Amino acid sequence: MSENKRLKSYDDLPLVLDVADIRRIMGISRVSAYELVHTPGFPAFRSGRLIKISKKAFFDWMAKGTETVPGSDK
Template identity: 80%
Template sequence: MNDKKRLNSYEDLPLVLDVADIQRIMGISRASAYELVHTPSFPAFRRGRLINVSKIAFFEWMAKGSETVLRSDK
């Protein structure tokens, strides 16, 4: 995804995200984005040297994480 492009909606995102997309969506540093994609529970996959994430899997992962946080607060 082009670094200059603003992310205005879910539909604006490509079907397959890269580390830079994850960084921009989450508002985290490049190092944090790479640390995240190497986390065992994160839905990343490799295509050669590139690390990619399905847009659907990424948002499902985020939703599942937020449910866990909400449940632990009770």
């Protein structure tokens, strides 16, 4: 997905997301996005050296929520 493309709806997203897409969707930094995709339970997979995330799995993960937030002791 192009860095400059504006996300207007769920349907605008590709079926398979990358770390840059996760950054834009969540409004987080590059470092935070990489920390997130390496969090146990996050639905990421590798395609060679690339980290990919199924759009459906990502939004299911977000809807489910998590019990702990990485880097948070609260």
